[in-house]
Each structure stands twice: as C-alpha cells, then as structure tokens.
Amino acid sequence: MNYIHKELADGRWLKFSFAEQMANTGAEIGRAINWKIKDEKISNLAFERGLELLDLTINDPKNSRKLKELCRLREVLADYFMGNNEYGSTDQSWNNYFYFFNAAVSAKYF
Numbered sequence: 001m002n003y004i005h006k007e008l009a010d011g012r013w014l015k016f017s018f019a020e021q022m023a024n025t026g027a028e029i030g031r032a033i034n035w036k037i038k039d040e041k042i043s044n045l046a047f048e049r050g051l052e053l054l055d056l057t058i059n060d061p062k063n064s065r066k067l068k069e070l071c072r073l074r075e076v077l078a079d080y081f082m083g084n085n086e087y088g089s090t091d092q093s094w095n096n097y098f099y100f101f102n103a104a105v106s107a108k109y110f
Helices: 018-035 040-058 061-082 091-109
Strands: none
Touching (some): 018 040, 018 091
C-alpha cells in the first residue's frame, strides 16, 4: 500500500498515545474543514491524510478496545466529507469532537 505518511506507517505511529493519534488526525480533519470552501482539492487531500491517520489508529493493537468507536468515526467522517451527510455532522461538531484530544495532549506538555 502507498502511504502518504510512510514514516508513521512504518511503526512510528504506534509510539504515539491514543490522544496524540487522535489529535493528529483531528489536525488533518481541521485542515480539511478550513479548506472546504477555499479549495476543494486541498480539502480533499487533507481529508485523505486524516483518514489515513485514522486507519493507522484503527490498526494500532493498543486501540483494540476502541474499535467500535473508531470505525464509527471513520464511517461518519466519510459520510460528512464524501457522502450525503446522513448523520447531520457540522464543521463545529467535528471541531468539538477533536478539541478534547488536542487539549489532553497540550495539557501533557504544559
């Protein structure tokens, strides 16, 4: 498989905590949201990067107890960015979801 984040896919991602993984995923999703109106191509590329990071998180053995939530997250994200938004997600709801992971990681370092 051709990964965008080759170094992370080669094992570095597994060294990150779950909160760090989700904060990084959220950063890419945030970029996708921010570019959605300005440039659809850039938005789609950010979404693809975010989805790849989420897939790496799903495949991380330490997250096996979180698989149901992570797989549902993937489904709802794909629906929002590429589908018909059947779940009624908003930019704000995604920012709110990922905010807490960023806050947890920030608190760890400050």
